[in-house]
Amino acid sequence: MKIAVVGGGISGVSTAYLLKKHTKHDIILIEKEKIGGKALSEKRDGYLIETGPNGFLSNKEEIKKLITESGFDSEVIESRDESNRKFIFSNGRLWEIPKNPAKIMFNGFLSSKAKLKILKEPFIKPVFRDETVEGFVKRRLGQEFLDKIIGPMVCGVFAGDPKIMSMESNFPRIKEIERRYGSLIKGLIGMMKEKRAGANSISGGFSSKLLSFKNGVGSFIKHLSKSIEIVKDEVLSIETINGKQRLLGRLNHYTADIVIFSLPAYSLKKIIENYNREFAAHLNNIPYAPMAVLALGFESSKLPEITNSFGYLFDLNEIEDTIGVLFDSSIFGGRAKAGKTLIRIMVGGQLAKESPFKSNLITLAMKELNRSANIHYPFEFAYKKVHHKAIPVYTLNHKKVKEELLEFERKHRGIFITGNAFFGISLNDCVKTAYNTLEKIKSGL
Ligand SMILES: Cc1cc2nc3c(=O)[nH]c(=O)nc-3n(C[C@H](O)[C@H](O)[C@H](O)COP(=O)(O)OP(=O)(O)OC[C@H]3O[C@@H](n4cnc5c(N)ncnc54)[C@H](O)[C@@H]3O)c2cc1C
Structure with a gap:
């Protein structure tokens, strides 16, 4: 045939x-x-640039x-340990996302009102029908949790708008936790107990690493x-x-x-x-979200320490044009020549639909790096790829x-x-x- x-x-x-x-x-x-x-890897001037995805999680079978x-195992690379640190830009500064989710209650990131709403989560009745991501998160965890934690992820990773995204179609496992345990907090505790007891839980793998390939996806x-x-x-x-x-x-x-x-x-x-x-x-x-991927190369010695981490996402109230910043050469080796750092800046998504088509994108990206991470040293290399229709929503x-x-x-x-x-x-x-x-x-x- x-x-x-x-x-x-x-x-x-x-x-x-x-x-x-x-x-x-x-x-x-x-x-x-x-x-x-969407997944091209381009080598230019000693840099390796991903026009789209930069990797996949190690728990994906x-x-x-x-x-x-x-026969491609020998080409697989693991993300560097320093890329364990991830941040969110909120209220004019970068906040490190704690590895232990409970610590978010004690690092000053959330207001007392937001913390109180989280503590009430186990007592909120489950809803069994599908709903938007915004509807789900506001109902269970409140507006601030949406703006500062789930929103940045949904926007930065899916390029989507929580107002229209389906909970069941995008996060079926979270909806399943609500259905099975009646609450996300109870679910997390239940899954940790099941994990300790060696049961086959819906938690999948908690501690997965980002993987990629020596020469890109x-x-x-x-x-x-x-x-x-x-x-x-x-x-x-x-x-x-x-x-x-x-x-x-x-x-x-x-x-x-x-x-x-x-x-x-x-x-x-x-x-x-x-x-x-x-x-x-x-x-x-x-619907499709548009996105521009900008890759800028810098002299490493001139950059602030933050660039030795994974990167950061944006509080929904802080989004102007950019939805995510990735320190690609800190995440994986072989992305920049010796002494240089490659930073990828994701512009657009559904919350900033017009931004990928602006004429002065590189200037906007530099302004953003300056505002959010105090990076103002001039770049030595620039690359731009605009995806008119990047990701389906x-x-x-x-x-x-x-x-x-x-x-x-x-x-x-x-x-x-x-x-x-x-x-x-x-x-x-x-x-x-x-x-x-x-x-x-x-x-x-
Ligand atoms: C900026 C960005 C970052 C991302 N980051 C990640 C990440 O880190 N990890 C992750 O897992 N995923 C990530 N994704 C998502 C992932 O990259 C995509 O979902 C995936 O690559 C899509 O693959 P596809 O083959 O389904 O579609 P596409 O890659 O869109 O391929 C479709 C192909 O069809 C061709 N085509 C279209 N029309 C015709 C026609 N009429 N005749 C012949 N050919 C045609 C196109 O030219 C194209 O090559 C990211 C996506 C983007 C855009």
Whole structure:
């Protein structure tokens, strides 16, 4: 059988790799731009810059399995110990996030009112339906906890807006804790007890490390792609003729028995608009957050001590243009030449939608570094990548979109859909979906 995978990001490449390795089918991958999609690693002037993700957590099993089975273990690197320190910029200064969550009650970060609200958390009734992240956090832990702790994370990691993000689609395990224990605090205590007793709890791994690759995340995707036949073309539409799938590309057309779309929702929508109008309309309901990634290189000796840490996020009340600052060369080795420091500044997300498109981005980034971390020494290197549609945002509508996706796959036998728009945005989620797709195809679903 012939299988065409459309889209050469981590989702498409890992799917094509696994199919090639574990089946006898004939596989081609069609990519319109560069293999790697959002996850490119570029070497410039002695710096290694990630245009997107910089790593994955060590407790994520599927990506580790794929690394091992593709023979890439020797390229894996661990984050440095100093990158254990993470901060939040709030009330005009940086606050270290304590390793022990209970310490947040004693370091002056939260007001007495916020602490009182936290202490009342075990007595708040659980809500079993889905709700927004903002609704959930305000209800259980209060506005200040949202602004200073959960908001910065949701905004900095997911580039999202807590006002519209779904709790169940983004944080199913936290919602599960509420359901199972009736409270997050009771849940944390319960899970620690279960862990001590060696039970299989939903806590997963508390102490995971960030991992990456010597030559960046993009090097892993390139490695996987080496065994796959790749065609550079943009797929424009699909039709099914006598049980075969026919893809019309800008340069050519392709016939296959099975097609796997591993595309952003907005690209998939265009392709299937005349094929299944109803599902295409659902795809339109997935919003995307824009983001600019700026990478600045500095002389290390001139920088403040804070740059020897992981980086920091922003209290929601402090967000102007920037949502996160990462000290990349302190997190992983090999990101900057000797004596230099590489800092990545994430601008935009849903709370600062206009910011990635401002003309003076580098000046804005320097102003931000100055305001929040007292970094004012001139940079010696600058790089900018603007993602017009960086990350899909899972809203309260997301569950419905996934149901419609399964309905689409049932109706159109031979077409499968993967990608970060549906089953999780992390690298590991994308790889996990690739393994699931392999199983579906092997079992003839
Ligand atoms: C700035 C940023 C930082 C991130 N940080 C992290 C992190 O630290 N850790 C983590 O786990 N995740 C992180 N993520 C998320 C993660 O990187 C993405 O979810 C993941 O890379 C998406 O992979 P994908 O293959 O699903 O989609 P994409 O990477 O978007 O790939 C889709 C591909 O399809 C191609 N394409 C589109 N239309 C067509 C067409 N018509 N025909 C042919 N090809 C087409 C595109 O060119 C692209 O290559 C980050 C994301 C961003 C943007």
